[in-house]
Amino acid sequence: MARKFKLRKRVYVLFAGIIALILVINVIYVAAFSKTAYTFSQENVASTSIPKDFDGFKVAMISDVHLKTEADLTRLTQILKELSTKDIDLALFGGDLYYSKIFSSEKTIQALKSVEAPYGKFAVLGDEDESQGKEVTALLNDGGFEVLNNEERPIYYKDKEIDLYGLSTTPQTSLLHSANYSIVLTHYPDSFTTIAGHTSLQLSGHSGGGYLTFPLIGSLIKVKHAKTYTHGTYTKKKSTLLISNGVAPSPLYPYKFGAKNEVQIITFTYGH
The missing domain is CATH 1.20.5 (Single alpha-helices involved in coiled-coils or other helix-helix interfaces)
Structure with missing residues (x-):
């Protein structure tokens, strides 16, 4: 014994x-390492509502960059340079380019210009952009990203069309009337509460993926406007919400676990 x-x-x-x-x-x-480590995460969105010709169409979702230092900008430049090798069709930016004051505008513009997407580059502003919204909008435009403020743009590919809606942090859901497969790009994930049922796919950032996210437990940090929808993928009323963990954490919550910094590469698949 x-x-x-x-x-x-x-x-x-x-x-x-x-x-x-x-x-x-x-x-x-x-x-x-969690502040600076990143990945290009592969996401697949399948639906019979996606036009057959869009099967294999690739969308890059970039969000929550939070530029604060020159080192941050050097890191972003490297990430976007790497993105240019991914053969994407459409590039989307989900908001929060700078954390505070704008700096090194020309370097940022050149980094944004390096993103190659033959079927369009579009952006919405996040809450951190709004205090200098005109300046950030001009900078994104100069970098080749058209900033949408409660606006719609058709995306044509092989003679077929899907619709992209860029909604502000106070989204006007009355705009959502497309009979086509549609994407809503908007910063706050919790707007899915009202957008669900009015779009095929919503892409959002802001949440940092919950920053500290554990199996079974879930996300420990739920910021305002990402209390209900924080991490990963959700479905409701035949709509799908896909949340980006962001390219970088907010300086308010500098460490991450289970929510690695990312650029999402979303591939459309016709079918279930």
Whole structure:
């Protein structure tokens, strides 16, 4: 019995040690790398409402850049340079370009210009853009992104059409009347509460993916306008919401776990 007890104790100690090591490794990763690490996440959106000719059409969703320093801008330039190798068709920006004051405008414009998307580059403003909205809009336009403010644009591909709606942080849902497959680009995920049922797909950022997100538990940080919809994909009233974790965390919540910084590459698939 004594030998069995000692063996069991050793197993428990070993198990506890492994768990502690995993926790330490994750804490080190979060502290050292989660601010700057990023990925190009692959998302697939399938629907019989998507025109057959749009099967394989690729959309890049870029959001929540939060530029604050020259190092941030250097990082963004590298990310967008890498994006240029992904062979995308449409580029969308979901808001929050700068965290505070605009700086190095020309460098930012050149970084945005490096994004190649033959079927259009469009943007909406986020809450952090609004205090200098005219300046950010001009900068995005100079970078090749048309800023939409409660406006619609048709996207033509192989003689077929889908509709893109760019809605502000106070979205005008009365604009949503398309009989085609439609995309709503808007900064706040929680606007899905009223937009669901009026569009095929909503793309949003703002939430940071919940910053600290754990299996079974969910997101620990839920910012205003992302309380209900925080991380991942949701469906409601035959509409889909896809939330971006963002390219960078907000300086208010600089560390992330389970919500890695990302540029989403969304591929349309005709069918279920």
